[in-house]
Amino acid sequence: MTHPIQTRLAALRAAMQQHNIAACLIPSSDPHLSEYLPQHWQGRRWLSGFNGSVGTLIVTAGFAGLWADSRYWVQAEQELAGSGIELMKIQNVGQPLHLAWLAANLGPGQSLAVDGDVLGLAAARALQDCLSGCGASLRSDLDLLQSVWPQRPPLPQQAVYEHLPPHACSSRADKLQQVRAAMQHHGASQHFISTLDDIAWLLNLRGADVSYNPVFISHLLLDQQQATLFVGAGKIDAALALRLAADGVQLADYHASKPTLAALGGEQRLLLDPRRITLGLRQAVPEHVTLIEAINPSTLLKSRKSAAEAAHVRDTMVQDGVALAEFFCWFEQHVASGELTELTIDRELTAARARRPGFVSASFATIAGFNGNGAQPHYRATPEQHARISGDGLLLIDSGGQYLGGTTDITRVLAVGTPSAAQRRDFTLVLKGMINLSRAHFPQGTLSPMLDALARLPLWQHGIDFGHGVGHGVGYFMNVHEGPQTISRSQPEAHMAMLEGMITSNEPGIYRPGQWGVRIENLMLNIAAPDAGFGPFLQFETLTLCPIDQRCIERSLLTREESDWLNDYHHTVRSRLAPHLAGDALDWLNKATATL
Helix, strand or coil, X not given: CCCHHHHHHHHHHHHHHHCCXXXXXXXXXXXXXXXXXXXXXXXXXXXXXXXXXXXXXXXXXXXXXXXXXXXXXXXXXXXXXXXXXXXXXXXXXXXXXXXXXXXXXXXXXXXXXXXXXXXXXXXXXXXXXXXXXXXXXXXXXXXXHHHHCCCCCCCCCCCCEECCCCCCCCCHHHHHHHHHHHHHHHCCCEEEECCHHHHHHHHCEECCCECCECCCCEEEEEECCCEEEEECCCCCCHHHHHHHHHCCEEEEEHHHHHHHHXXXXXXXXXXXXXXXXXXXXXXXXXXXXXXXXXXXXXXXXXXXXXXXXXXXXXXXXXXXXXXXXXXXXXXXXXXXXXXXXXXXXXXXXXXXXXXXXXXXXXXCCCEEEEXXXXXXXXXXXXXXXXXXXXXCEEEEEEECEEECCEECCEEEEEEECCCCHHXXXXXXXXXXXXXXXXXXXXXXXXXXXXXXXXXXXXXXXXXXXXXXXXXXXXXXXXXXXXXXXXXXXXXXXXXXXXXXXXXEEECCEEEECCCXXXXXXXEEXXXXXXXXXXXXXXXXXXXCCCCCCHHHCCHHHCCHHHHHHHHHHHHHHHHHHHHHCCHHHHHHHXXXXXXX
């Protein structure tokens, strides 16, 4: 029997031949360059069978390859088996190795097809530079998937709603005024925004069009007096439309964004973020319009949580911590039965969060990996393939929640039975890296990638490394992955400066394929450090409230300062959570936070 992916690839190749296309590139993106995609734009997943959130697929007449980084290698090898698609391994996250392949395998007169409506402008420019070097050309006017994807899912139709006080701490009018001030600073008369979290933040609106992220499919065009929100018909009810109109926001059909851009006059000066807009939208702007390229002002503004927002996040961390304590207590009571599976973890942990006030949804798909499965950073248990939790080893759980007062993201590793000496060593090295970054003081404005080595240093000293970043920004009842800051091996850029109010994850790890994985993750808030007379410095306030499993620690590897940090952290966890717990859950908390 022919593999279904091979049938889909054959249909694509027939369409390519019809249009005289030598190669087709299918990115993991949509017209808003979202991380998590509505099903309508999950073409790379449908065509390849690979379910990871990041990957680039290239198809030619005689080749199909999927480029993925080390977070997905084990998963991709399993899911691509028998499909005829070759896994092309990327050693470091973000390396554009598919460009080198295209340059080496395409030649003069050949065309590469990419749907320009889902290709980022910055990525398109890099692609055009690559193709010009080998004499090939880019076709961005074709969506070949549309002709070969039967029963393609429609656009999502979920309703849009308001994020209201007290959790919405700044008014829509105030946020619009801040962005317009930034536009004026850039000399822009208009500003076009496609990124969904920027639009949701700016308008104090939320939705459910994208799994785990409370956003909605839309574009926004802003001038100094009015704003036009391009959104699907019926998604905003009449009462909300009136409230938006009172703040100068009018509604237009979602598909009217391109024609509206095309109708801009020659006197307009349009602010665009080249990393947050697609090639297709950029091509809709007439040549006579003056373009100003800069990062979306809202991206910078929303990354800095206000004092009121930070207070709500702290309260949310208490609610999340209570849910986690109740879950881990339940887990310890039932794990010895040998009946628990990785699927049980997701169900019970989500149920514990759902009992807390303000909970809306999970903030991403729960990762629960026992022993070898924990070595896949983006592992996802399925009914068809999952592990039973029994015997000895390590269980890695990465999970989070969306609450009206904040977004959480936490990873903990639990001892099941008796962890080995090697497992305790790995756990402790990761803990040392996490503590090292947690204790950092650094000048305000430090470019976030420069902090990456602090978390890796204890691992590097033992010849160990990991393939993902140390930390990502986190939204406020918004996307769990948010820019502009990233603690990673990214090339440092000016807009990645660490500023007061930013929330960032801290999650080093060790992954031993087929054996076990360790990752420990807290969220941290940038706060002012004491003034020593050398200019403003920042330090981290750890926000996450959940014990770290001391049964996994090799205590001889911890310094006195590291032990003191852990004891202080556990004291904070106990004092913040204990008033909200009782019975077995309180007993579990007291035991789990005992002095090391």
